[in-house]
Amino acid sequence: MIRVLIVEDDKFARQGIIDALPWEEHGMVVAGEASNGKAALDILAEQKFDLILSDYSMPGMNGLELLKEVKEKYPDTAFGMITLYESFDIIQKALRYGAIDYISKIQLEEENFDTMLSNLQNKILERREVQQKAKSVHICPRDTCYLFSCINNQDLDILCDKYPGIFRERPLEIGLNIYACYMADDREEEEKMFRTIKWPWYLVKVTGLGRYEQEKFFHLVRRYYRYHMFYYHESSTIAISWLERMVQGIRSVSEDEIGEIQEAWMDTDWLYDEKVFRKRLHELRELCLPFNVLFKLLVKVEDAVNRKYEDLFQDVNLHLPYHFYSWEDVSGWLEAVFYKMNQYISERQLSPGVMKSITKSIQIIYDEISSPLLVQSIAERVNMSRSYFSFCFKKVTGESFNQYVRDKRIKIAKEYLEKTDFTIMEIAEKCGYEDEKYFSRVFKQETGLLPTRYRKDRKAHTRVIL
Template identity: 35%
Template sequence: MAIKVLVVDDDKLVRRGLISFLPWQAFNMEVVGEASNGEKALEFLECNPVDLLLTDLSMPVMSGIELLRNARKRYPHLHMAVLTLHQDFEYIQEALRLGAIDYIAKVQMEEEQYEEILGRIAARIKEDRNQRSVSLNPDQIIAENKQGYVLLSMAHETELNWPQEVNLPQALMMEAERNSWVWFVKEEQQEQVVEVLMAKAQTEPESVLLVLTDIAGCGWKDLQRWLREYREQVLFYDYHPDHNIRTVSILDEPNIPAGTNELELEKVKVDRLFSRWFQNDRVFDGLIQEMKSLRLPEKKLVGFLYSLVIEWNRLFAGTQFTKIQMIPSLHSWYQVELWIRKIRKSIHGSVGPSSHSQEILDCITKAVSMIQEELSTQLTAAELAQRLNLSRGYFSQCFKDIIGKTFNEYSRFIRIEKAREYLLNTNHTIVWIAEQTGYADEKYFSRIFRESTGTLPSEYRQTHRLN
C-alpha cells in the first residue's frame, strides 16, 4: 500500500519543486495533496486519508508548529516530518517534541541525502504499519465497527488532553471536536476499553462517556454532526454528574424542540421575578421544570438568564432582597439549576421567614413592579393600596416588612436611581428627567436629588461623565 503524502508550504514554487524533485516512487510514496498553510492542511486531512504530513514550520495563518500540535491531537497515528531551513534549529526541536519523526532541509541538500531521509521515513512508517494494520480512513474505521466510545467534557473553556492520559495502545482514537474524542476498538478489546474509559469519566469533572451503537454505515462527518447536535440539544439538558455514562444509538436523531415563542418566555420570566417561587417549594420545583422544558438553545438561554438577573436587580434595588450575580459559567442545565437553587437560598437568608400569606407577598412584589413601570406618575401608597384591594395602613405595614423600606423611602430611592441613569446615559434636560421620574417641579427634584446624592443633577452629570 502506497504511503499517501500531504505537502504543506506557503511558497508554491517550493511545494512544486519538492513534489516533482523528490524520489517519492522509489519509496512507494504518493503525494495526494498540497496546502499553503496549516488551516488548509487540516481541512484536507478531514476529508482525505493521509499517512505522512510534510510541513514547513514558518507559514502565515497557521504555523507549522500549530499544525503539528493540532494534527497530533486529531490524528495520533499520522506520521509527520518538517521542512525547514538550517537556522530553524529551535523550531526543529519543538517539532520533534510534538511528534515529528524527521526533517528535510530546503537548501544545500544533495539528491543522495533526500533519498536517505525519505528511506528513513518510509522505513519508520512501514514498521508502524506492521504493528498497526488499521486504516486511517475515518469512514472505513466506522464501517468496520459496530460501536464507538466517546469521552467528552461538558466544559468549553478548559483544554483537556485526555488521549495522552488514557492508556489504550490497541485502540484507535480520533478527535471529533474540541474536548471530545472517539475510540474504535476490536470486539475482543471492548471490555478493556470500557473499563479504562469509565474510570476516566468518573474521575474527570464534567465528563461523559457515550457508548455509541449502530454506527456501521455512518460517515465520519455524519457522526461528528450527530454528536454535536446530541451534545447541544440533549446532553446539555440531561447531563448529571451521577449519571455520566450513557449508551446511545446513532440512529436516534436528537429531538429538536419546536421554537419557544415570546409569550412562553415572558410567562416564565414573570413567574421567576415574583415572590412565589422562592417562598413555595411546590411552585419553585414547577418553575424549574417549566424552564427546563423550554429547552432553549444555549446562547438563547444565556440571554434569557441575563435578562432575569438584570430585571430582578432593577426591581428590587435598594430593598432587603439580595442582589443576584449572573452564573459565572454555563455548560449544562445541571449548573443552571444549582445556580437558581443557590439564589433561592440566598434570598431566603436576606429576607428571613415571612409571617405574611402568599397572597400578600404577591401583592407587594406587584406594587414594586407598578412603581418601576409608572415612574413618571407620582404614585401614592393610598392609590396602590386601592388597586391591590388593601387598606392603606395594612399595605404600608406589609410593604415595609417585606421590602425593608417604607413605601416613600423605596419610591424616592428608585426614582433617584432612574434619574442617575438618565443623567449618565442620555443628553436629556434636567426638566425632562424630572418629569420622567415623577417630579413636576424641577427645583423640587434638584433639592431631593442633592439630599440623596450630595450633588445637584447638573454637577452629578458633569463629574461622573468626566470620571
C-alpha cells in the same frame, strides 16, 4: 473541528463571545483565549489553531499588527478581525494583510450569530477544500464507537492519567469536550470501561456504524450533545439508527415559546412558591434550548432579580457564573437563588405572600414612576390594608413608602441628568413631578445641588475621567 482562538482585551466581551455563539453548530470549538496580541502569540507557539478571531483595538499590539505576525509565522491559520465600527480603512487593510473576514461588534449585538459563523466556516472550508474532500469520504473504521465526555470540562489527559491503559489508542476530539474511540467488540474491555468511567466523565457506546460516513456520524454526535446531553447525561448504549431518529426529532423552539418561558422566569413569583419554581425548572429543561439561547435567558433572569431586589438586600445580588457545563449547574444556580431568597424571607419572619405583595408594589413604583403614587392606591392593588402594607413595606425596605418613592425618583432623575439631554422640565415629568420648581427643591434637599448644577458637575467629572 475548527479550533478557534479568541483574542480580546475586555474580559467580559471575550467571555460573551465564547459563551453566546453556537460554535459547535458550525463545526467549531473555542480551544483558547488571549487577552492581548502577545499572549496570543505565546499560545500559538504551543498549540495549533485553524482560526483566530481578534479584536482590532487592543493595548500593546493591535489586531492588524497581530495579523501580520500570524501570517508570517503561521500562514496556514485563518484570521478574522473584530472591529467596533465598520471602518472601511481598517477592513481594507485587514483583508489586504490576509484576513478571511471581518466582524463588527454591531453584528454581535444584533445576534446574527449563525450567519456570521456560517460565513467563517465556509471560507475556512474553502481554504481546505482538497483535504476536506478527502476527509468527507472516510468511512467509520469499525462498527462500534465509544464517546467520552466530561460535564465539568476536564481535559482528556486527566482521564488518561487517572485510568492508564484504558485506551489502546488516544481518542479523537470531535467536539467541545467530546472524544471518540473506535474499538472492536470486546465484552471484557467494554465492561471494564463502563465500570471505570465515573462522574464527572460519562460514556456512550454507539453501535451499527457499518460503512457509515465518519463526518456525518460526527455531525450527528455534535448535535446530540448540543441539544440533549447537556440536559440528560448518563452512560448508555445506543444504535446509530436511534441516534439519527433522535437528532431528526430535535425541533427548533419558536420565538414565541422562548418569549413565553422568558416572561415566566422574569415574573419572579417562582422565588416565593416552590411548586411554581419546580414547574418552571421542569419546563425549561424539557425545551432543551441550545446553550447560547439558554444563557441569554439566564442573563435576563439575573437582571430581573437584581433590578427588583437590589434595594432590598445586597446579599441576594446575583452573579451569573462564567460557565455552565451541564443542566445540573444551571438548576443548581437557580436553586441557590431560590433558597437564598426563602432564607431571607424566613429571617425576617415574613410570609411568602407578604413578600410577593411588597415586591409587586416595588415593581409598580418602577413601572409607574412618572405617575402619582399614593400609598392607599398601591396597598389596594396588592390586596393589603394601608396600615399593614405601610408596616410591611418599611420592614422590608427600611424606609417608609413615601421616602422610598422619593429616593427612587431622585435616583432616576440623576440617571437622566447624567446620561441624557432632556430638559429639567422633561426630567421632572418623567420622575413624577408636575412642577419643575418643586422638583428642583426636592432634588436639592436630597443631593445638596440643584439639577442644573448636578448635571454640570457630573459632565465635568466625566470629561476628567476620559
